[in-house]
Amino acid sequence: MSTAIALSLALILDAIAGEPKWLWSRLPHPAVLMGRVIGWCDQKFNTQAPSRTTGILMIAALVFVAGCIGVLLSYLGSVVGILIAAILIAQRSLVDHVARVASGLRMSLPEGRRQVAMIVGRDTRDMDASAIARGAIESGAENLSDGVIAPAFWFLVAGLPGLLIYKIVNTADSMIGYLTPRHAAFGYGAAKLDDLLNLVPARLTALLIAFAGGVLRDWKAISQEAGQHRSPNAGWPEAAMARAINVALSGPRAYEGEMRDFPWVNGQANHTIGATQIDAACTMLWKAWGKALVLCVIIALF
Template sequence: MAADPWIVLAAAAVEGACGYPARLRVPHPVVWIGAALRRLDQALNRGGDLRRRFAGLLTLLLVAGAAGGAGLLLDRFLQGWALILTIGLGSLGLAARSLYDHVAAVSRALGAEDLPAARAAVAMIVGRDTAALDADGVAAAALESLAESFNDGVLAPLFWFLLGGLAGLFAYKAVNTADSVIGHREEPYRCFGWAAARADDLMNLIPARLAGALVALAAGRGWRIMLRDAARHASPNSGWPEAAMAGALGVRLGGAASYDGIAHDRPVFGDGPRPSPLDLDRGLGLYLRACALLAAALALGGLAWPR
């Protein structure tokens, strides 16, 4: 069932103000999902290609079904004053504050000209090798993560929360986590993670394009680069917010990068120079403006919501 936009906005506000409180001393639900995926991986990821594909589909259905089912039960029973609990649980599926804090830590280290600290901070949010990155390389990696995670951690969870309530939000988080854990092209996940990767592509199809549009709208520019370069990305979705960020800031993102010691020749987004540490600060400001536009859209939806 669709969620009241005011409830979705309230959950976003709680997460933006508090993030995930460390004093809870309870692992984030995404950690539980990841642990379940790894157990199923160990138990089921074996045999021939067809068997692995079926086992991967079964794994996805079990994890996403359990998460979505739990959300559906909560949607049915959390009414009246218990809506406060809905807001709190909804905030757990969002990561706007966490994303800002992680990228801001990279920016502070670069501002202090502490390159080792900047490399360590950016290694927390990217999968590429960071030990040899210069300051501009660190800034570029952080900006790419900021753009992509604006969709994965902010807009897409809000989209599915709005569309499907806690059930939609929890199912999306399970699929997105499954893509992160097992949705890889390399062995041993080429077949086992296929269903997770395709499901994640499907669930991000609309949100990623909305994320790119919001970045361009917040900047007042970037549309041309987004429309021109988004399809260059290997993912059908990640290129939209990344190309929009490149165009909005007038910089060049993407390009060659190393993962686990192996060089990858990635596509390039944008026509400008490599981003500098100052561009990372500009990107954080743009991210906040895009989040504000998203909040305004939810508020308008709340005003139009039938009572």
């Protein structure tokens, strides 16, 4: 079975099954296991004098081990590969999490804040409805790249070794890839490698969203606004989503009690948004997923 066919089946399986609670309430999810390993490495090797070299050696070792595990699992056959890919591609759970923010916001402002706090890292205590919606939509767009298109891309390129290497690097970046006193040096290697591995998937995600939303004509503006983002990759799907559903994203927000003045994305569009626009973003996430699935099928055919 070709990798493209296996990926197509994995995408469909994930869309149908998502993250079954009956399974992951009994067994640790592979992403959770990866997080535990990275947490142990952080405690063990990020000592009183953390260095870039130590962090780079750590992420290199994790990449090697993940690649070897991927090679070994590949010998178990296509069915195992499809199941692992479906587990590590998170389209269904992503849309479910974003949709819960819309449901919470329809119930009350505090419930909307509670739901969005589960998927964003910014301060949520004083968010109004528009800020809640922006947070949910931005998280959905960025995680479509990180959690769906990027793992699918690396599975397509390099099979299970590529998928597991991407997931361990992306998990490490989410845990230690921050410019904090503890992790600025130690997490440097993980953050830079994650940036590298997401260069193509982030732009591919933006293309899929723009195509699904009928805004490919705005690609120049999307690329310009993506370049203003603090991340070399996250701005691409965010800028595409903003134009696909005609909302203004990003802008000022608070982290750890400090307001930061980020530039607006698609700033001329609607600033007053809510649950309806979150719903539109969820629909766009599925449309972009559908375009990705069609692309996989075309690759499988040719």
